Amino acid sequence: MRRSSRQEQQPLFLFAGNLTFLCTAATTSSLCEAQGLTTFRYGYDGDSGNISPANSSGAYHASELPLLLGTAGLFHGRSTAYEDAVSINLQDLWLDFARDPQQGLQGAGWESFEAGGAVLLGDSDMPLKAITAQDLDGSCPL
Secondary structure, X not given: OEEOOHHHOOHHHHHHHHHHHHHHHHHHHXXXXXXXXXXXXXXXXXXXXXXXOOOOOOOOOOOOHHHHHOOHHHOOOOOOHHHHHHXXXXXXXXXXXXXXXXXXXXXXXXXOOOOOXXXXXOOOOOOEEEEEHHHHHOOOOO
């Protein structure tokens, strides 16, 4: 699996992604929390050769869906062991949330947005890494 961090992506793609998705999600999460709605945030930074387009700019909106649905190996070749681990972690988290939307993810080590928590999938040697909301949203102006 090719891995790219947000800092390695082309500046235009990074700016557009932050403006249209990342910062909007941060603002929405803050508004939801202000209304007493428990919110969880995650970032996906995987850049899989069998999912992403050639010469990809890194992770893009919805690029984690093949991992969530377990179909990543059906695109352009088999998944790596690391990619399979990211897929399993992502599927487990979605099931934890479906079983208990208020507390299920906290049992997996994922703190709510209100508590300053977030997780990052697919960016390091760890398929799942607990990070802070500031780590995820630090480039947002608000």
